[in-house]
Amino acid sequence: MIESRCGLQCSKCGYREQMNCGGCCSIDKPFWGEACPVKSCCEEKSSEHCGQCVQFPCDLLTKFAYDEKQGDDGRRIEQCRKWNLP
Ligand code: SF4
Numbered sequence: 001m002i003e004s005r006c007g008l009q010c011s012k013c014g015y016r017e018q019m020n021c022g023g024c025c026s027i028d029k030p031f032w033g034e035a036c037p038v039k040s041c042c043e044e045k046s047s048e049h050c051g052q053c054v055q056f057p058c059d060l061l062t063k064f065a066y067d068e069k070q071g072d073d074g075r076r077i078e079q080c081r082k083w084n085l086p
Pocket residue numbers: 004005006007008024025030036037038039
């Protein structure tokens with residue numbers, strides 16, 4: 001069961017209750033802005049998550065995953081790989 005487009009684990013996210021966020025797969029736009037480029041890109045490709053994309057892990061996803069403030073040292077990329085396992 002996937003939890004996000006980019007590989008973040010929404011079930012472990014503090015904003016879930018704080019911001020009453022339903023998780024990025026079940027909301028039209030993120031609470032923190034008009035759009036998330038990763039979510040939009042993934043959904044435009046009709047992919048469930050980035051791991052299903054031929055460009056995975058693309059520069060955009062890598063930039064998000066290794067961002068100094070918002071990143072997670074690439075853990076979301078590893079999570080996408082796990083979601084791809086049979
Ligand atoms: S960064 Fe974008 S793709 Fe990742 S969980 Fe948040 S809204 Fe979804």
